[in-house]
Amino acid sequence: MYLVLFTVFVCLSTCHCFIQKDVQKNESHCGLLKQWLESSLVSVELTKKGFHREVVTTVELSPDVLSGVRVVLLHRWPRGVYVDPYQLASLSEHSSWQILIDSAIDLEVPAHKTAGFVTYVYPALNGPTPRLKVAIPIHGRYHEPSYDGETFTAVEMQHPELLLRTEKCSQLNNVEPHTVVDAPCAHDNSSTCQWLKLQHQERGPAGVRFPVGDGSLVAPVCGGTLLVTMLCCVALSKHMWEHRIS
Template identity: 85%
Template sequence: MYFVLFSVLACLLTCHCFIEKDVKQNESHCGLLKQWLASSLVSLEINKKGFHREVVTSVELSPDVLSGVRVLLVHRWPRGVFVDPYQLASLSEHGDWQLLLDSAIDLEVPVHKTAGFVTYVYPYLDGPTPRLKVTIPIHGRYHEPNYDGEMFTSVDIEHPELLLRTEKCSQLSGLEPHTVVDAPCTHDNSSTCQWVKLQPQQERGPVGVQFPVGDGSLVTPVCGGTLLVIMLCCVALSKHMWKHRII
């Protein structure tokens, strides 16, 4: 009888020690994750000109080692631009990141017949990496002609959201002022996981990109001139064929 009671007490004590150890480890990893969030920065720049640009996102992470942390960049793109899924698939095969699209991309439709979309970028972390850089090619969509004489239109590109997660920190509710959001776990499935979203220390405005647009006031003269040239060419061609008896 005493042996059984002693065995039960020993088992309970061992389980309590393991639980307490797991709780302390969880709190430790959550604290390190919060430090990572506090020291992380995200910046964005846009390279190249014309309809084909490159959006370069740089992420500054804490140099402290925190194993098992995953990084996710969420880009919310306006309808004025698009990405080429085939181009991105080729780049991701030779790069250090993977990408997931939230919807299908039609490469041909103009801006007024489409909507914005979201990309989820999963960079690879190979050991302690204080700096990440992801370059995504984007392309401008064709806009409707402008009748106000403006030669360019502006499309605003928002800074991406930085999300972090680790399996070793399960108490995500105590990481204020950062918020917990749901996002896809990986680039190749549709299941969602809880991520901690970095709360920027200051509001950052979007980066404006200028794309050329057609001049609507020139529609009539251009169409009229094109029709006139076609008619003159038809007359000249018909005269040549009649003269040389080609018909």
């Protein structure tokens, strides 16, 4: 009887030690993840002009980041712009990053009839000093005409959010001032995982200006178009009557 009790006690003590070690390892890796995130820098640059721009995001991670760390750039796009899924698919085939779009993109819908969307960019870590650079082409949508004399409209775009995770940190606890968010585990995986998000830095949104039509010219343009159409129909009918074209 005593031998059985002693054996049970030894087994419970051993299990407790293993669990305690696993908890300590998890806390250690989570602490490293937090340190790596705090030493990371994210910068954004808008290039090109007109309706077709490019958002270039550069991420500089801590040089001591270990292998197995996953990175995601979460972009929250406004309704005034869109991305071309076919163009992005072609780019990702020749780049070191993959992208996931959270909803279908209609390329023809004007800005006031659509909504914003979210993209998740999964770059690959390369080199001993991880420095990631992702260039995403964006396109401006057509906007409603202006009735107050403005010839341009401004579209504000938020800076991307940096997310990190590692399989060795299974439970994210006590990560202030950062927050834990749920996001897709991979670009081809519909399941979600916990990611540690970099606390927002003090910086304003990036602004893009797109040309818009003059609403005060709607009536003259419509009237002129109708008049030209009627004159063309009369001239064409006269020509067909004179030449007996049926």
